[in-house]
Amino acid sequence: MSLAGLASFAGVAGAAGGLAAAGTAAAPEAAPSPRERIRRLYFPNVALRTQDDQPVRFYDDLLKDKAVTINFFFARCEEICPLVTANLAKVQKLLGDRVGRDLFMYSISLKPEQDTPARLKAYAEMHGARPGWTFLTGAPADVELLRRSLGFTNPSAKVDKDLNQHIGNVRYGNEPLMLWAACPGQASAEWIVESVSWVIHPEAKPAMSQG
């Protein structure tokens, strides 16, 4: 590590007297906007393919300016994926034609080598997924980068490698409004719908009233 790198810190210490007045250290010029910062940290613009074998870019085509749900699965998963996917199918049904218009649903494969577009299409049809819900695959390294960037990881490296223990949460958010949250994929479909609607129209309805 070079002295040059440390010089900038010596600069801080040396200027201590000058900065003693209340908290007005200048912000760096042209720092990225909060929305851009989030994009850089969490949304690599990787190339993916849909169940219709269409090429898409994760940020540009799937996320930008949209309200979304994101979850990870794989077609041969027999643990929680059948439950979560069935749940999401119910969510799509409850939301009706808002999916594909106000909200976009994405399910990304954890086994991209196996889950080709054709296999994704078969899986989607088997679960009754309708337009507006896109199933995605891609180059394994890209999908893995996406998985880590979006936080679908386990702190233990060992558990993280075990696909049967993959994260079953559904992330939902509104990209332009920088609103992001997550709920269990196995929560009730009605609850997922309610949660998701908070980010589609964040200024919407007041709290539920019940005893």
Added chain:
Amino acid sequence: MYYNALGERVSRRRYREMLAAAKNRRELIAAGLHNRRDLFKMGLLTGTGMLVAKHGLSSRAWAQPFQQGTPNLCAGAGLPASPPTRSFVVPLPIMPVAQTVASLSPAPTIAPNTGAGEVRAAPHQAPALGFPFPPPKLYRFTQQAIQVSQSPDLPLQTIWGFNDGFNATSPGPTYVAHYGTPQLTRNINALPPVTQNGGFGMPSVTTHLHNAHNPSESDGNPCDFYEIGHFCDQYYPNVLAGFNSDHQPNGDINESLSTLWYHDHRVDFTSQNTYKGLVGYYLLFNQFDTGDETTGFRLPSFPQFDVPLVFADKVYDPVSHQLAFDLFSLDGIMGDKFLVNGQIQPFFQVQPRRYRFRLLDTGPSRFFEFFLTDLNNLGATNPFWVIGNDGNLLPAPVQVQSVRIGVAERVDIIIDFSQFAGKTVYLENRLNQLNGMGPVNAGQCTDANGNPVPTMLPAGQGNLLLQFQVRGGGAPDGSADPRTQTFYQLPSTNATPRITRTFKFDRLNGQWSVNGQFMDCHTFRFQVQQNSVENWILTNATGDWTHPVHIHLEEHQILSRNRQPPPLAIERSRKDVTQLHPNERVLLFFRFRDWLGKYPIHCHNVVHEDHAMMGLWHVQAVGDNVLVP
């Protein structure tokens, strides 16, 4: 484009060097380029085991070769560290006392005034019991954006705070409340629209007064949130538990609460909103805990010698120098900047006499173990007194060398500075924690060089949180000697419970569950009978995770941990947040009294809470018999 801490553009190579330097304090020391005092002044914390400061923000397992195959607790994070800041150059902020208003317009109504924009789940229960209504004390609290300085080395931060009409601060104004004097707060959501949230925060709120004995509609339930332009009138009776049941008419004096806090509790966004500043203190005084050291229990006088402290760890983006929140963490968030009352590492001038400090961990995820450290005498143990746990005064003060709290726990302590006259000492956190799962377990982790990572850092090598400059003297200390004090008695736990329920906390594919089920706002898991006793068994099946579990409405007592009485003397207390350690079984005793309505049970690591480690229950006239809700 890359910038250094002074806002000057630097090359990408230099920026990477800065990041490396910030990340690896040990290299700086080893290189001999700065002595410890300089690093100290620069706010770069020193010492071994600084993997937390090194990695900052998130606990997610980014690809790091040395972590292959390591146990869960050892995985550090990967995002860059906050810019350097100087420590102990700014005095400790003291939150102003909340001020009342003469009237509210429109006047408070028993039923929610939906026409005027009020959102409340139910009419106020209290009037039906003959409570005085309208209440004698009124507050008008507006939640709004404020610009604050959290360090002289960072630009102004736009965060969210509370405005009582006189001061707008974060932490918010401190309520000074008295038993027997009810009050009502109109909580108004005047937060900016979400497009101005700066990257995190949901402007939809519900303010919980933790852990008052409050009626449900005023409790700030996570599901009772309201949007911008709306408000909620919350009625705080300031009444002792039992007032309308087993200890009529005034309640059980041994259920007195002293130190409470208020914070946003909006379902799924609690972590973002509390991190953004929506927290504050609420102090409850009575004829014993008087705030005057010449009367009652003779605890140090408020406000001069009774000081509430809010602890939080946060991260600032290395490029923008703005407060940053890891939106995509499921596990927990570890900050590398330590704030007390909203300021990074401040100093506080004290007289050489006894002080009462109220310590509160607002998280988001960290556990703190507080020590009193003299950097010129690192070998000394410097004991102090714990007088209260979760805001409940103990039967008698307990002398300790350190005290550990998790998120939402409070501890009231007495420090006698007379032994340190003329010196400078520190409140130091020595507990090592690398990620949101919990503190490091002894012997489980090794760092990049293969050295074991300790659970406790050596004296002086932890996080120096608050500097005490002990100056002056001569003025008499009117407070009582803790060795001679006794407070309340613990309410008896001999009563046979109406029911014993079991709650298994688990993690299934990253989804937090309670008895295998998931949170939602419309499902009540069980029904407690009003004015009854219950025992609750909490079990932790989540592996290496520690969870501070919180239950609203009533304080509980810990009957056992793994079938033994709790080992720590300070846990022989009433509490409202109990740490549930890995693989532990905890048995809790509850009396549920007086109020009806819905309340939650949840983990208070706010990141877990937001990924739904929570469940709703309610109190009704008749309870159910669901053993495993």
